[in-house]
Amino acid sequence: MSLDSAGPDAAVTAPAAVLSGRVLVVDDTAFNRQLLIRLLTTIGHEPLEAPDGAAALTLLRDPATAPVDVILLDIVMPVMDGYETLAALKADALLRHIPVIVISGVDELDSVVRCIDMGAADYLPKTIDPAILRARISSSLGQKRLLETIDRQRAQLARFLSPQVAALVSSPDGEAMLAGHRREITAMFCDLRNFTSFSETAEPEEVLGFLRLYHATLGALVVAHEGTLEHFAGDGIMVFFNDPVLQTDHAARAVRLAVDIRERFKDLAAEWRRLGHVLEVGIGIATGYATMGRIGFEGRYDYGGVGNAIILASRLSGEAVAGEILIAQRTRAAIDVETIAVEAGERKLKGFSRPMQTWSVPAADGAPGATTAATAGDAP
C-alpha cells in the first residue's frame, strides 16, 4: 500500500553530505589566521593554526594532534617558509597525502606555479573570498576522501583476493581484463593424499588447525613466487601463472613453486606424522591456453579460467602419488632444460580422449618418481 511513501523518495531527496574537515592554517600574520579561522568555523570546518612552517610540522607530527585533512599554507613566512614546509610535507610519508592549498597574493603567481610543481593541490588568493575558500577546501577534502576510500577498498580487497587480482580490479584496464581474455597460462593444482581419511579420524578442531597452517604456509609461498591464487578448497589449491600479470617464465615459476611446496610441506607433515596421520602433497602442472576473467554471477564473482590446461593440471594432481609433482608435456617443453624432469609414462586421464605423456620432477632426496636424474633435451 504505502510502497512509494517514505523509503525510496527519502533516499533520492536527501541532501549530499557536506564535507567538513580539520583544516590547519599556517600563516605568520595573526590577522590572516584570525580571519581564516573565523571563516572556516562559519563554513563548518574545525580549524587549527600555526604561525610558521616549523610550528606546523611540529603540530602535524605530534601524536596528540588529530589527523588534519587540509593545510592552508602561506608562502612568505619567517623561520620556515612555504616552500620549505611544502618540501618537508611531501618528503614525509605520513603527511604527504594531506592536500596543501597555497595562499598567495595576486602578484605571486610564479610562487603558485612553483608550489603546484612541488605538490600543492591548489591555491587561494590572499584577498580571501569566502565562497572561493569554501569551494577550494571542499574540493580538496573531496579528493582526499576519495583517495582514502580507494586505499581502504584496495586494502580490503587485498585481504580477500590474491594481490594480482586486487591490483587488477582497481586498475584502469581492469574491466576489460575481467570481461575475459585468452592467454597461455601455467596452472598448478595441489591437494593432499590421505586428507579424507585424516579428516574422518581427527577431531574437527585438529583438521581446521591443520588447514589453517597448511593454507598459511602455501599462501606465503604462492605470494613469494608471484602466482595468482585462484582458490583454496579444503585441501585443494589452484594457482595460475602468466595471468593477470605477464610472466615469460610462467612454466618454470610453477615448477619452482611446486618444488618449494613439497619441501616446506615436509615440516608440516612431520608434526602430524607423530600424531599418526600420514599426509602428503600431490601436485599437477599443465601449460596451455585458457580463457581468463570474471566467472560467476552478479553479486558473487571469482577470478578464474576455463581451459584444458586447468583441467589437465587438476587431473595430474589426482594422478600424482604421495610427494609427486607431475607435469604435462607442454610444461616440460617450456621449462628450462636444466630443470630435471623424468618421464613418468603415458596416462589415460578422465576427459582426455588420448593418453597424455607425463613427466615427474624428482625431489633432491629422491622422492617418488625420481628413479634417474635424466633427460634434458629429450622433449619433442
Next chain:
Amino acid sequence: MSGPIDEATFDRLVEMTGGELDFVDELVDTYLEEADGQVTALRAALERDDQEALIRAAHSLKSGSLNVGALELGEACRGLEEGLRQGRIADAQELVTDIAAGFAEARTALLGERERRAPL
C-alpha cells in the same frame, strides 16, 4: 573616497565576517598591533641594514594593509618589497618614512571609523 582606507574594501571585510562588527573590531585591533610591530621592524632593519628583514616586514605589512583597505599603504609596501628584491636599496630609507606616515594615517582613519560607529 580618497582617504587612507578604501571603503569598498573595508565593506567587503565587514561582509566577509557576516556583518559581525565586534569581530571586525577584533581584526582591526590585530592588524593595528601587527602593523605597529612591522613598522618598528622596518625601522630597525633599516638601521641594521638587514635586507631580508626589510623584505619580510614589508611583505607582511602589505598583505595586512590590503586586507583592511589601506590600499595606498599596501601599495607603498609592495613598492618597497619589490624594489628591495630587485636590489634597489637607495630609496629604502625614504620609503620606510612614507610607510610609517601612511600607517599613522591609516590608524587614525580606522579608529575614527569606529568612533563614528560607536554611539549607534
